[in-house]
Amino acid sequence: MIEKRNFYINGEWVAPIDARDCEVIDPSTEEPCAVISLGSAADADAAVAAAKAALPGWMATPVEERIALVEKLLEIYMERGEDLAQSMSIAMGAPIDLARTQQVGAGSFHLKNFINAAKKFQFDRPLDEKYPNDRIIYEAVGVAALITPWNWPMNQITLKVGAAAIAGCTMILKPSEESPLDAMVFAELVDAAGFPKGVFNLVNGDGTGVGTRLSGHPDVDMVSFTGSTRAGIAISKNAAETLKKVHLELGGKGANVVFADADEKAVKRGVLHMMNNTGQSCNAPSRMLVQSEIYDQAVEIAAEVASKVAVGSAHDEGNHMGPVVNKTQWEKIQGLIQKGIDEGARLVAGGPGLPENFNKGFYVKPTVFADVTPDMTIAREEIFGPVLSIIKFDTEEEAITIANDTEYGLTNYVQTQDPARANRMARVLRSGMVEMNGKPRSAGAPFGGMKKSGNGREAGIFGIEDFMEIKAVSGWTPE
Structure with missing residues (x-):
């Protein structure tokens, strides 16, 4: 000790x-x-x-x-x-x-x-x-x-x-x-x-x-x-x-807006970013907004990527996801996963309970919900765990409305090959930071948010x- x-x-x-x-x-x-x-x-x-x-x-x-x-x-x-x-x-x-x-x-x-x-x-x-x-x-x-x-x-x-x-x-x-x-x-x-x-x-x-x-x-x-x-x-x-x-x-409750013309790695990148540090990041891209033309494909990719995220002890070397910090956080996350199920979201990866082969430790299954609507609890509350909510949208205007419909305003993300659209989105998204197409902020860039x-x-x-x-x-x- x-x-x-x-x-x-x-x-x-x-x-x-x-x-x-x-x-x-x-x-x-x-x-x-x-x-x-x-x-x-x-x-x-x-x-x-x-x-x-x-x-x-x-x-x-x-x-x-x-x-x-x-x-x-x-x-x-x-x-x-x-x-x-x-x-x-x-x-x-x-x-x-x-x-x-x-x-x-x-x-x-x-x-x-x-x-x-x-x-x-x-x-x-x-x-x-x-x-x-x-x-x-x-x-x-x-x-x-x-x-x-x-x-x-x-x-x-x-x-x-x-x-x-x-x-x-x-x-x-x-x-x-x-x-x-x-x-x-x-x-x-x-x-x-x-x-x-x-x-x-x-x-x-x-x-x-x-x-x-x-x-x-x-x-x-x-x-x-x-x-x-x-x-x-x-x-x-x-x-x-x-x-x-x-x-x-x-x-934060960051929106990751994935347009139909996003690069082929955009969905995978978003899922892995969400699961990094076991989802315990205030700037996590926890709401993935996907344009309807590629929605079904994106859900399939997200479920596959999440299912391949390994879970293991923090003491073991290797590329895997560790536990969440304590029992209180674990119970909160479990309650919100169950809330997502109860409110009608479609569970496509993970879910409640400990991962397979674990009987102790505060481990959470890498979880993905599809068919989430903006009014659902999992789309509005900061879960602070490895839980991703996927929301469908049709138009750029609808994506902006959904992304900004939150009390938080820390980091939003945009995935599109259209430079003009990317720049438009960066200007109208109400957050202290906007990261586009997987490019991180440079050394010395300010970190912080607005609203709550x-x-x-x-x-x-x-x-x-x-x-x-x-x-x-x-x-x-x-x-």
Whole structure:
């Protein structure tokens, strides 16, 4: 049993003020794999006090020195990649090969992009060449509370910590109690990189305890949260009392619009994207909208592809889908699969219950529903599991209507060989991101949504800007 009860506060590993043990469950086996402490309001207060004390010195540190420390962090991150991968595999169920590549790789990718973006960005510049006496200064927001989820741990931790550090913010990280081990390894990396005391702090805890205290704390200037829409709303309400800045990256119900002229790999690509990370991605293409001319063929392909997705333990090497994170998520997904059946959707792959040859572990069958209508529960709720809903449409206008008929607005996808149509779709789809024909967003592109998918943007210079205030100065004397 791994024991990680201490917190990282003011540059030291310290015991909780009021110890409360919490077992971390391995979703592949349903057995405890580690024990951590859940912090209290007093622990959160201690971390905030350390961050507040460190803020003036960190803000005054030249940005070049802050960038250099993030570069050192990246170097150590790469050296400890296997430790990070193992901690994510055991605690949140990412198959070890996926953990080593996608999960660990996401973190290094974001840190590199922050470094590159920061070196090109003018943190202090004239308003315009016509107005040399007007100055625009980008200044750190202040003390930032970073609350991260369990599904892509290093992706979200690096998106927040890298941007906050370069911007000049001090911070308190509260990782998910479902996947805390990787965050504690990350704290070791920050310590080894030589960040000044108090710049980075880590306190484990649950949302109602440490999370609530941080989001409402009068000395916290910003909350950056990634998680469910329900929790994001609660954080916004709690933070409103102190008028702090709130950045939210929340749920999604992405539409993948497949036109009749889509390339031959479009359907397969969409199914595999949906099943990646066991469907536990807020930007998953969970609604596949297929034009009627190719609908039957697409359903057949989707069912065949899903049926060939292997399911296995997160500890086993190979290309397979692991378990979902915990029993609560498993039961929620099972309930929604049954709801799809009860409401009349046609099950063409997967279904309720454990996959064949499994009698324990939080495993879900790769599931595909056809003949889904936009009003069905599985077409409207974020399932956060390997469940794909296929919806038929006739015209481009109908596809737009269906795609936008959701409270979410994170990522939509378009598959068509017609460039003009692709561009039209990109302009009218109501989401923070649109990916077309399988081409991923480039390095440094902003990540974030609209509507109930949240606000603000992460990654690259957009992410750094989110942790800064803009100060306008008049009467500046050029030096």
